[in-house]
Amino acid sequence: MTTGNYIVFIVDDDARVREALGELLAAHGIKARVFASAGEYITAEKPDMPACLILDVELPDINGLDLQGQIAEGDHPPIVFLTGHGDIPSSVRAIKHGAVDFLTKPCDVDALLAAIGVAVARDKEGRLQRAELGVLKERYHGLTPREREVLPLVVSGLLNKQAAAELGISEVTLQIHRRNVMHKMAAASLADLVRIAGQLDIPVTHSRMQAGGDL
Amino acid sequence: MTTGNYIVFIVDDDARVREALGELLAAHGIKARVFASAGEYITAEKPDMPACLILDVELPDINGLDLQGQIAEGDHPPIVFLTGHGDIPSSVRAIKHGAVDFLTKPCDVDALLAAIGVAVARDKEGRLQRAELGVLKERYHGLTPREREVLPLVVSGLLNKQAAAELGISEVTLQIHRRNVMHKMAAASLADLVRIAGQLDIPVTHSRMQAGGDL
């Protein structure tokens, strides 16, 4: 097992719960940081590392489920709900929105630790994904407007000739744009570029359909 | 709104519930078919159309959640759980495993109808996806063993020369295989073939990395 290089955020309005959870995790060598309210959690400076959020549903300022919805937009650690007065609709909503688990107090320690493990693993995976995608987006950002027009045509499978006609420029010019795109996107081949474009959700605007070559 | 061309399967051991649900759906012009047990549902001949499965957790033969696990392997309609004695862990497990909703009796009619709507929409989408993927798999199945070796090399971005060397055959022969693959897979371009290979989860075994052409 790799070193547990991660942190667990705990948001609960009950000081005793915060203390108990903190000690429990500390006893297992897990770094933790507690917050008494949603607002406190949101405004706090959080370290940039794999994490997991243990969230109570009943909070003094806003509902835990609503907090889940609010932070759903940006990057946020996977959530494990831990509540004393949970009901089925809440749990359903929580899981539907991506929560790792929905536990009720008092909860099984093993179940909690397992949920934390899953959440952290998911976060690590997610962070890797976001990092990779971030690199691609950065490269895409470095393209000139014209190059951003060329890219979808190329990955659609158009010939240089056809793509050039589409843009109303000469084939030679398009070839240069295409070359620049390949370089800037660090694609080793057209196949690579197609996959990169797929990850960036670049739509296939034109396709080179001709004869219906069925089997 | 398109015509409601779908059917709702109801699995519940309580005859009164079956009857009530059947009438409720009939009153809304929704086709339904009832089953008294999981086994009855599994063995029954079910029409091939968009559907949705309303499932009770407590069944005479096996647990509803276990049934969900069993049919998870193959194609099955999205599940809406409807139970009288639900608990949070059950609901969490159900949703985690892909159930559309987890409702408790007596349940809100609107909620049930909404869940059915979501489930049917999801099934329609899923059927489309499976149909497309099925066509691709069929085409892939039509490839010869050698062609199935050539495909991953080609979509990895290797030059014909390199791919040929990889297989220990001449470049000419590889070109022929490549051509056949394109035809059989009905790919209009290499870009197309790369996307198709992606849908078929064909791994990129070799890549043509050379100079680290960073920005």
Place this chain on the structure above:
DNA sequence: GGACGATGCATGGATTTCCATAAGTTGCGG
């Protein structure tokens, strides 16, 4: 044995892509 499909190789030409070199316009900011 013969038909058939899979695999293999070759030649040759048309098309396309890849690459470098050279050079022109436009528009913006220092």
Place this chain on the structure above:
DNA sequence: CCGCAACTTATGGAAATCCATGCATCGTCC
């Protein structure tokens, strides 16, 4: 005004791909 970035075009040769035609071997099935 000068530099710079973006966009544009041209020429020319090397490399790769696309395509057709022809042919050989091997194993299987009828």
